[in-house]
Amino acid sequence: MSISALSSTSTTSATSTSSASSSSSSSMSSDDFLTLLVEQLQNQNPLDTTDTSELMNQMMSYASYDQQAQTNTTLSELSSTVSSLSSTVSSIASKLDISA
Template identity: 55%
Template sequence: MVDLTGITSGTGTGLTRGDNSAAKLADDFDDFLTLLTTQLQNQDPTDPMDSNEFTNQLVQFSSVEQQIQTNQNLESLQSLLEMNNIASAASFLGSDALILGTTGDHDGSSGIKWQYQNTAVTDDLTVKVRNETGTVVYSEAGLTTLGLHTFKWDGIDTAGNPAAPGKYTLDIAATNADGVELDPPIAVQETITAVDTSGLEPIFTVGPNEVGQSEILQLVHKN
């Protein structure tokens, strides 16, 4: 069963704008009928009121009523779409996602998995894991070949001790044969723990990061 505790919804309950407009129109129409009845009862038989005016007003009320009904139908459709978005977003909860970013959560045992892509010929490359204060807790030589590479940090520091739980960032120092610094793009793999659907686009909490659905590069099956 999907845990919905991570869902924040912007879908409310109660009367919609269309409902309020319909209620106001009904009150106005009752007032109109009362006024019309009073006018008919007190009109001069020798000079009766023009029926065309009554007809025009009734047509106007009918036109407004149809527009309000259209608005109510659109609001109902919007509510259905919002509920569908919530249900769709809920299906992401608990999944691992790959997003562009350098920071992940280490729970004290699982470590963090990153991917980086060498888009240019690289001569030297070192991956460095930094804690929240910016201190390097682990480093090793990375792969220099072109293409996409995975780096899985197991949560052990350079001295062989378990690193404390917290946020850790991957920093890559890379240069080509001429010593020119390179900047490989980095993505982090984290678990989706919450979804905020109060805006136009769902916002996903992926580890310590908050991203839109369009920023999720890939959903990853957990090993």
């Protein structure tokens, strides 16, 4: 979809946001993604609307991104828990004079 109907400032802002998100995925939140999607829908050319399959692809990208972000959070928490547990086991083993 072309965003030529937007002013050059908005287009530049959207392009720079898109570039920033591709270089660092952690800088774009789910809310940012939805905001961009809503802006795209609100500013589309009424005579040349977004293709339904393209819109569905974008929604699937959002769902995939959101799921991946949740998985990363869960894995980070799990890693922290395992590190803490490992430290505790090592501490107990050293007190009992057992080789770990």
